[in-house]
Amino acid sequence: MPQTIEAINHAKAAETPIIVAINKMDLVDYSEETYQKIKSDYEAFSAQLDIGELRYLPMSALEGDNVVNRSENMNWYNGAPLMSMLENIQISSDRNLIDFRFPVQYVNRPNLDFRGYCGTIASGIVKKGDEVMVLPSRKTSRIASIVTYDGELEEAFPPQAVTLTIEDEIDISRGDMLVHPNDLPYLSDRMDTIVVWMDEAPVKPGTQYLFKQGTKKSTGTVSDIRYKIDVNTLEKAEAETLRLNEIGRCDVNLSQRFTFDSYRGNRNVGAFIIIDRLSNVTVGAGIIVG
Numbered sequence: 001m002p003q004t005i006e007a008i009n010h011a012k013a014a015e016t017p018i019i020v021a022i023n024k025m026d027l028v029d030y031s032e033e034t035y036q037k038i039k040s041d042y043e044a045f046s047a048q049l050d051i052g053e054l055r056y057l058p059m060s061a062l063e064g065d066n067v068v069n070r071s072e073n074m075n076w077y078n079g080a081p082l083m084s085m086l087e088n089i090q091i092s093s094d095r096n097l098i099d100f101r102f103p104v105q106y107v108n109r110p111n112l113d114f115r116g117y118c119g120t121i122a123s124g125i126v127k128k129g130d131e132v133m134v135l136p137s138r139k140t141s142r143i144a145s146i147v148t149y150d151g152e153l154e155e156a157f158p159p160q161a162v163t164l165t166i167e168d169e170i171d172i173s174r175g176d177m178l179v180h181p182n183d184l185p186y187l188s189d190r191m192d193t194i195v196v197w198m199d200e201a202p203v204k205p206g207t208q209y210l211f212k213q214g215t216k217k218s219t220g221t222v223s224d225i226r227y228k229i230d231v232n233t234l235e236k237a238e239a240e241t242l243r244l245n246e247i248g249r250c251d252v253n254l255s256q257r258f259t260f261d262s263y264r265g266n267r268n269v270g271a272f273i274i275i276d277r278l279s280n281v282t283v284g285a286g287i288i289v290g
Contacts, residue, residue: 017089019055021082026060030073048234055089057082095158096266100124100132101185102178103214103259103269108163116147116163117172122214122268124180126164127155133181134172135259140181141168158268175216177259177269185261185269189254192289194229195222195274197242199283203274204241209283213258213272220254242284250286263287 020042028034035058046054057066057079065071066081080088105119126132130143146153147163156162164178172178179185197203203222211220228239228248242248263270267287274284 017053017055019057019082019085019089022056022058023061025058025065025074026063030058030060030065030071032074032076035077055079055085057085096123096268097125097157098123099183099185099261099266100126100130100178100180101259101261101266101269102126102132102164103216104172104174104176104178105215107173114165115169116165117178118161118163119215120161121156121158123158123266124183125155125157126178128153131181132166132178133184134170135177135179135185136187136257137171137176139168139170141166141170143167175214177214177216179259185259185266186290187257187259189218189220189257191252191254191258191260191272193250193252193272193286194247194289195242195250195284195286196247197244197284199276199281200244201283202241202243203284208277210275210277211252211254211258211272212275213260214269216256216258218254218256218258219277220252222250223253224251226250249289252286260288262290 022035022038025035039056042054042056058074058077059066059071059082061067065073066077068081068083070081071077101122101124103119103122104117108114108116108118126143126146128143128146131140132143133140144165144167146156147165148160153162177185195203205222205224208219208221211218225239225242226249227236228242228246229236231247239248259269261270270288272286272288273282274286275281276283
């Protein structure tokens, strides 16, 4: 059960539909009572989580019960088999097409007559003529052209890699972000985060690390660990540090301001990694709560 609970936590974070397949029903003689007991255990746990509908089904992968076809051994189950459920489940799009976010990866200037800003559209839709704001400078201009290898486009959307040109000469560099001025993300040197630690050496508040979010990098610290989370029970406990594979709610202070959304609203600009400054090894990863 702990592994299933951890899987549910990961699926919740990714906003992925969840099917709980209760397997090996052949070992309990396809008992409806056993199935209902296991199902009720997961329902009790899922009640603690902010997730959508959970779908349950009893099955035996070894015997093929409720895998492709309905099982004759479990006539008490009236739902669809696993393959049918997977083929018909409604999956919400993981692409945010509302909030335009374009992290600048590279400034392309092959000659004095052309200056383009290259990158991958993280979210939203951009069109020729759109007014855009450059963060963190907050200077504004309009999109002059959307250039790709195959020619110019009238509009672009994620996950297209494009080169944008603007009508005015503005100082823009790698790590800046283009957005629509009426739909601004957060711009701050402080973040409320959930961090999973991935290094043998524990994290300690105040230690300097390199934080990378999209194309932006900044030194910073985990200034405070509010609590750590038990992935099996979701219980919160006080913590002075996070050790390997532990997860905690952390406050992060940066030396430069990041442009970001919450992970729930925009996962492409709501996540980051933590890098050791000496070894250049990734030691942690996190999502931004706010």
